[in-house]
Amino acid sequence: MHFDLPDLRLFIHIAESPSLTQGARRAFLSPAAASARIKALEAQLDSRLLYRDSRGVELTPAGERLLHHARLIMRQVDYLKSEFTDYGADAAGHIRIFANTTAVTEFLPEVLAGFLAERPGVSIDLQERLSRDIVRGVLDGSTDLGIIAGPVEVSGLQVLHFSTDRLLLAVPKNHPLADRQQVTLRDTLEYQHIGLHEGSTLLSFLREQVEKLGTKLSLRIQVSSFEAICRMIEAGVGIGIIPESAAQRHSRTMQLTTIELNEPWAVRERSILVRDLEALPGSVRALIATLMPERDSKTP
Incomplete structure (x- = not known):
């Protein structure tokens, strides 16, 4: 069985888009050409990969399986390319990070700014995701890689602890x-809270x-x-739980x-999640070393 890498990348684009037309546009193909390639891929696999209707496309179970393998294959291809650039093994490549709210807003901007300034050949796609989506994405x-706070109970991942934070009431x-x-969470619930946006971890x-x-949280x-939460608290609008x-x-x-x-979940371990640290390209390992300098200094 032979797979063309452009067809796999096209399938990923379509799977991640609301419609075949938009997926085709991302692959710089006409909708007709993209449809023909997907039909050829379905014929080769003898499986239907997409449900098509007026609302867009939806993956079949076979399509879900192919998407999983296609992502892994294309990511390994990208890793291979990044290892053979003029910049060096850790100075080029594209890194995608799924992280929780605190990581995205609090410490990653400063870390990534320094990291990218030293590596002009690296680009980063940083996305805020819920914990379950971070785990699933890795x-x-x-x-x-994923950056998460709190316990992680899942097989098939390497969990690298790199810092500790706690939640406080402000x-x-x-x-x-x-x-x-000290207060418990229940103590705070008679007062109105200031919260982050919908979808935040x-x-x-x-x-x-x-x-x-x-009960329910009164927002x-x-x-x-x-910062906006703290400004609202300072103005007397309400109270808030923040890192x-x-x-x-x-x-x-x-x-x-x-x-x-005074809650057992208030102290949170921050961890980096990866599938296989040694299999990652140099740029990703360099970023992990930046986040975990103590671990890097112990590596022989």
């Missing part, structure tokens, strides 16, 4: 809880914890960043009081 090869200086040394996580208590307003790293930075310029959360 498993199916749709991302090179309140205005004159808030009724401001004098408390932290908001989804907090809602899960609140649902376990048999006064949702904003796009931890300690964000609280420390913004409390330098804002009037906030932070209180320890």
